[in-house]
Every structure is written in C-alpha cells, then in structure tokens.
Amino acid sequence: MIRERFAPSPTGLLHLGHAYSAAVAWTSASARGGRFLLRIEDIDSERCRTEFEQAIYEDLRWLGINWLPPVVRQSDRLPAYALALQKLIDLGICYPCRCSRKDIRQSLSAPQENRLGESSLSYEVYPGICRNRSMRDKTDGDAVRLDLNKAFDCLGGREAVRKLKWLETGPNRDGEQRVDPEFLESIHGDIVLARKFIGTSYHLACVVDDDEQKITCVTRGMDLIDSTPVHRLLQELLRISPPVWHHHELVRDHNGRRLAKRDDARSIRRYREDGYSATEVFELAGLPLSKNFGESIGDA
Numbered sequence: 001m002i003r004e005r006f007a008p009s010p011t012g013l014l015h016l017g018h019a020y021s022a023a024v025a026w027t028s029a030s031a032r033g034g035r036f037l038l039r040i041e042d043i044d045s046e047r048c049r050t051e052f053e054q055a056i057y058e059d060l061r062w063l064g065i066n067w068l069p070p071v072v073r074q075s076d077r078l079p080a081y082a083l084a085l086q087k088l089i090d091l092g093i094c095y096p097c098r099c100s101r102k103d104i105r106q107s108l109s110a111p112q113e114n115r116l117g118e119s120s121l122s123y124e125v126y127p128g129i130c131r132n133r134s135m136r137d138k139t140d141g142d143a144v145r146l147d148l149n150k151a152f153d154c155l156g157g158r159e160a161v162r163k164l165k166w167l168e169t170g171p172n173r174d175g176e177q178r179v180d181p182e183f184l185e186s187i188h189g190d191i192v193l194a195r196k197f198i199g200t201s202y203h204l205a206c207v208v209d210d211d212e213q214k215i216t217c218v219t220r221g222m223d224l225i226d227s228t229p230v231h232r233l234l235q236e237l238l239r240i241s242p243p244v245w246h247h248h249e250l251v252r253d254h255n256g257r258r259l260a261k262r263d264d265a266r267s268i269r270r271y272r273e274d275g276y277s278a279t280e281v282f283e284l285a286g287l288p289l290s291k292n293f294g295e296s297i298g299d300a
C-alpha cells in the first residue's frame with residue numbers, strides 16, 4: 001500500500017508551492033490506490049501558530065485535497081522523539097552542544113534558502129567545538145548533536161556507509177542513490193538531533209514520523225533534497241527501513257525565486273479571497289490535475 005504525506009510547518013499561510021507539493025503527493029497516492037496523510041510540523045513553538053494550522057486544514061479542503069486521519073502533530077509526539085534520541089545516545093554517537101545559533105550561524109531547523117537559492121541548508125558546518133563533551137554533562141540548555149564520524153564507525157565505517165542506498169524518483173535525480181559520507185561531512189557536519197529546550201530537530205522528527213505514519217514515498221520539494229542522506233543515515237542508525245523519495249521542482253515567482261511564506265500576496269487564501277477557483281490556483285502553480293482529483297482517498 002502506497003502511503004504519501006504532506007508535512008507543512010504552520011509558520012505562515014500556504015502558498016502555490018504548497019498546493020503543488022500536496023497535489024503531487026495526493027495524485028501519486030490516488031493513482032496507485034494509496035493513502036495520503038497529513039502531518040503538522042510544529043515543533044518550533046516560537047514560529048508556529050494555531051491559526052496557521054487551522055488555515056492549513058481550511059486551504060487543503062478548499063483545494064479539494066483530503067487526507068486519511070489522524071493528522072499527526074509533532075508537538076504531540078515529543079515522547080517518541082525522546083525515545084529515538086535515547087537510542088542514538090545509547091549508541092555513544094551523540095554529544096551535548098552549548099553553542100548558540102548566533103555563535104555558529106548555523107541553520108538548525110527546516111527550510112532556509114541557501115546559496116543556490118534551492119536547498120533548505122545553510123552550508124555552514126558546525127566546527128565541532130563541543131565534540132569532546134560527554135552526554136553525562138548535558139544541561140537543559142544544551143542541544144544534542146550527532147558525531148558524524150562516530151555514527152559512520154557505528155555503521156561499520158565509511159565504506160559501509162557508502163553502501164547505504166535509497167531510491168529517488170524525482171525529475172532531477174532519478175534512480176538509485178547512495179550516501180556519500182564526505183558530502184554529509186562537508187554540507188551537514190554534526191547535525192543537531194535535539195534543539196535546546198525542544199528535545200528534537202527537523203531531521204529526527206521527520207525520520208521518526210515518516211516511520212510512524214508508515215510512509216512509503218516521501219514527496220517534497222527540491223529544496224529538501226540534500227536532507228535525504230541525513231535522513232537515510234538516521235534511518236540506518238535507528239533500524240528504520242527507508243521509503244522512496246520524490247523531490248519535485250519548486251514553484252517560482254516571475255523572478256525565478258522560490259516562493260516563501262513571507263510572500264503573503266501569493267498565499268492560497270489570498271487567491272481564494274480574490275475569487276480564484278481551486279483549479280485556477282493549480283493552473284497558476286503549473287500543475288495539471290487528474291480527472292479524479294479531489295475524490296476521497298481518506299475520510300477528511
């Protein structure tokens with residue numbers, strides 16, 4: 001059974017890019033008799049707002065996108081992340097980190113535009129200041145990082161890591177992919193598994209929840225493609241079998257820039273208020289819809 005998901009963060013109103021992403025995943029599930037699930041990625045309590053979560057439900061319904069309940073809300077799942085984190089800690093591959101965001105200017109959460117204007121990553125690799133600290137010395141104000149080299153050793157070394165595969169079906173990198181330890185090292189470094197006071201991070205929560213929701217295909221934008229080897233590595237460490245990934249093209253504005261939530265003029269809500277129909281919104285997003293689009297494949 002194919003299971004796809006849409007996993008927005010309620011940090012703003014959904015825009016054409018979200019409509020596109022949700023519809024690609026919905027259509028892929030529906031075409032193969034599968035299921036489409038919804039997950040609200042709301043671990044960042046400072047940026048996430050209830051009204052944006054309500055707007056997600058409202059906008060998706062208006063677009064004709066239905067999902068199989070229950071909706072997973074990450075803020076309800078902190079114990080599951082703590083359990084997964086503990087498994088990684090027990091492997092002896094984690095360390096507490098007290099460096100502030102400002103100090104290291106590293107992006108610790110999901111989607112930020114990078115130098116290519118594409119990826120979610122900032123490409124500033126943590127220099128390992130706290131690497132020799134022990135988990136026994138962790139305080140509440142510390143984050144937890146994955147010691148990449150120890151993680152590689154735990155899986156049998158770099159050559160073993162290089163054999164970790166996954167299947168990508170997206171337009172840009174179709175076919176079998178493999179984890180490249182040097183890419184992980186140079187692009188991600190010792191990733192944050194748990195942000196201070198939050199107890200998890202985008203990467204950890206995403207991997208744990210895709211497993212919990214039994215997702216067989218992760219459909220999401222190209223901006224997240226570089227996160228995939230991190231997720232594949234975490235899956236291996238946590239003994240989770242990998243899904244297939246499909247990273248689709250991004251919807252861009254007339255200047256070729258990817259759409260961002262801060263660009264309120266392009267929110268789906270705004271189009272709706274301006275009298276557009278859902279079909280017209282999908283046309284604007286550049287997505288031809290199948291005839292059965294909107295037929296129920298869930299109970300929402």
Ligand code: GLU
Binds near residue numbers: 007008206219224
């Ligand atoms: N929450 C992320 C976003 O809103 C998506 C993460 C994912 O699909 O893995 O962009």
